[in-house]
Amino acid sequence: MARSLTSGFAPGTPGRAHYSDTNYQLLGRxxxxVTGGDYEQAVRRRIAEPLGLRDTWLFTPETRGRYDEVAPLLNGRAPLRLPDAMASAGPDGGLVSTAADGLRFLRAFLGGELFPASYLERMTSTWNRIFSPIEYxxxxxxxxxxxxxxxxAPVPPLIGHSGASGAVLFHAPDxxxxxxxxxxxxxxxSLPYHLMLRLIGRLV
Incomplete structure (x- = not known):
């Protein structure tokens, strides 16, 4: 029997948000x-290839054999082997990349290379609290x-995104x-956020 879940607030409640990977799965579909192809093809043809992201690719059932090519995922000190889980993530987190490719992507994302700048204005016009200090x-x-x-050393607001494995990709506009x-x-x-705070404290 399926368990029903009750939302803590009504849809569209000002200032409130609940993060859900399901939204990214729906967007991927x-x-x-719309493109008539699979999600991996869309990422490769519309983002990775045009931006020259040579070290960026998606875990899929066809590429899960490349699991040992990437840096090991850890749970504390224990390494994790999750090739099947990573291959099933798709739009909500199955991407492999490097810090350099991440920077190239973020500059393109914020600079209007991937979509009109007016879209970004709409995406960032309203911020809804998920949990302090993260807003969406x-x-x-x-x-x-x-x-x-x-x-x-006050920390300026950063926009971008983080991932469940401790990945961060952020920009401080100020x-x-x-x-x-x-x-x-x-x-x-919380480790990547603490490291970002220390780094920013030395730079700004």
Whole structure:
């Protein structure tokens, strides 16, 4: 028997959001229907190839044999072998990339190379709280630590996205600062954010 889930707030409630990977799975399916191909083809033909992202590819049932080519995923100190899980993630997190390719993508994403700049304005016009200090626009995150997070060196708001494995890809518009990287860590979810705070404190 299926269990029903009750939302904590009504759809469209101002200032409220709930993150769900299901939304990305649905979006991936929309892309496949519109383009007439699979999601991997769309990523390769519309993003990776035009931007020259030579080290960016998607885990799929056909590419799961390349699992050992990437840096190991960890749960604390224990390595994880999740090729089947990664191959099933698709639009909500099955992408392999490098810090350099991530920076190239983020610059293109914010700079209007992938879609009109007016789309980004709409995506970032309203921020809804998920949990402090993470807010969500339309398909994009804002990491906006309150002053007490770093009282001696206030951290500027960052827009971009993070991933469950500790991947971060953010931009600080106030300082034109870009951050791309990963800790490949599932257990310590806050680790990349603490590292970003330390890094930004040294740079701004």
């Amino acid at each position: 929309v892309i496949e229907v 626009g339309i398909g994009i995150m804002r990491f906006a630590p309150p002053r007490w997070y770093s009282p001696l 300082h034109d600062l870009f951050i791309s990287g990963t800790v490949n860590q599932f257990r310590h979810r």
